[in-house]
Amino acid sequence: DIQMTQSPSSLSASVGDRVTITCRASQSISSFLNWYRQKPGKAPELLIYAASSLYSGVPSRFSGSGSGTDFTLTISSLQPEDFATYYCQQSYTTPPITFGQGTRLDIK
Amino acid sequence: QLQVQESGSGLVKPSQTLSLTCTVSGGSISSGGYSWNWIRQPPGKGLEWIGYSYHIGTTSYSPSLKSRVTISLDTSKNQFSLRLSSVTAADTAVYYCARGTSYQLLPYMDVWGKGTTVTVSS
Numbered sequence: 288d289i290q291m292t293q294s295p296s297s298l299s300a301s302v303g304d305r306v307t308i309t310c311r312a313s314q315s316i317s318s319f320l321n322w323y324r325q326k327p328g329k330a331p332e333l334l335i336y337a338a339s340s341l342y343s344g345v346p347s348r349f350s351g352s353g354s355g356t357d358f359t360l361t362i363s364s365l366q367p368e369d370f371a372t373y374y375c376q377q378s379y380t381t382p383p384i385t386f387g388q389g390t391r392l393d394i395k
Numbered sequence: 396q397l398q399v400q401e402s403g404s405g406l407v408k409p410s411q412t413l414s415l416t417c418t419v420s421g422g423s424i425s426s427g428g429y430s431w432n433w434i435r436q437p438p439g440k441g442l443e444w445i446g447y448s449y450h451i452g453t454t455s456y457s458p459s460l461k462s463r464v465t466i467s468l469d470t471s472k473n474q475f476s477l478r479l480s481s482v483t484a485a486d487t488a489v490y491y492c493a494r495g496t497s498y499q500l501l502p503y504m505d506v507w508g509k510g511t512t513v514t515v516s517s
Contacts, residue, residue, distance in 0.1 A: 288458075321503040323442075330491055330510050331442065336503035374442055378502040383457040384432075384444040 289313050289377050293387035299395040304365045308390045310358045310375035319379035322351055322360045325389075326371045334373075335360065370394050397422035399492050401511040407486075408517050413479040417492030417508060424473050425450045430495035431475040432504055433466060435488040443488075447495055448475060482515045489513075 290313040300306050310320065318338040323331040333342045335351035338358060348363040362369055375387040403415035417431070424431065430447040437443075446456035448466040456464045465478040479486060489512050493504040 319501055325442075330507040332507070333503060333505050336505075337498050337501040340498060342505065376442075376504075382444075382446070382455045382461075383459070386442040386444070389441045 288383055289316060289380050289385055291375055291377055291385050291387040293373075293375055293390045295390060296388065297391040297393065299393045300365055301395045302365050302367060306362045306365055306392065308360045308373055308375075308392075310353075310360070310387050312356045312358075312377055312379075314380075315355045316377045316379035318354050319377055320351075320353065320358050321376045321378070322349075323374045323376065324369070324371050325374065326368070331374065365392075397494065397506050399494060399506055399508040401490060401492050401508045403511060403513070405512055405514060407482050407513060407515050409483055409515055410481055413477070413482050413486060413513055413515075415477045415490055415492075415511065415513070417475050417477075419473045419475070419494075423470075424468055424475060425470045427451075428496065430502070431466070431468060432493045432495050433477045434491045434493060434504075435486075436491070436510075437485075437488045445477065445479075445490075484515050487513065487515045 292311045294309045320338045322335040325331045334345050334349050339351045350361045373390045378384050398420050400418050407413045432447040433445040446466050448454045463480045468475045489510040491510045492508045494506040495504045
């Protein structure tokens with residue numbers, strides 16, 4: 288199985304801050320990488336697909352980059368609704384589809 | 396706009412079979428090019444993909460669950476279902492259904508249900 292490792296596992300930030308979350312794959316996955324946001328008690332929501340494509344309706348403050356084994360999700364200016372848990376997910380080699388362990392973003 | 400919604404028993408006894416249904420509205424489950432997925436999340440933990448099925452009958456399951464899982468589609472009801480046999484407390488989780496699609500052959504899951512909580516307990 289391809290292992291996905293996110294860093295950091297948690298971080299604290301303030302509204303308006305720029306935040307970057309990193310996801311590393313245990314082997315090359317090309318651009319088969321997606322990002323999701325999960326608000327407390329809610330279902331995950333797709334933010335970024337194919338490593339860098341912004342999903343329809345997602346604010347432009349979200350961006351994704353990377354290919355191969357190293358990927359980043361950047362939020363350019365944190366909004367109150369962005370305090371949530373973020374997951375990366377690979378679909379290069381399946382089964383199984385695998386997720387990172389999650390990055391919890393809290394208000395400082 | 397397509398929506399999916401999970402339903403089923405919230406309490407299952409150990410060793411029994413968990414059965415959930417995902418109802419699709421605003422679109423047809425028979426539409427080509429989409430996978431119909433189940434994902435779960437144990438309390439306080441991360442996301443675990445269970446498996447998917449395509450309308451043509453192709454299925455794929457997580458190796459860790461493959462011996463106990465069946466995902467099937469009912470096109471007449473526009474639903475797909477999950478059956479997980481021989482459950483234990485470790486199967487207690489929120490279960491999500493989701494549609495999978497792709498962009499230039501790069502897959503992703505774009506529509507998710509709200510989730511349903513399943514507890515395994517006697």
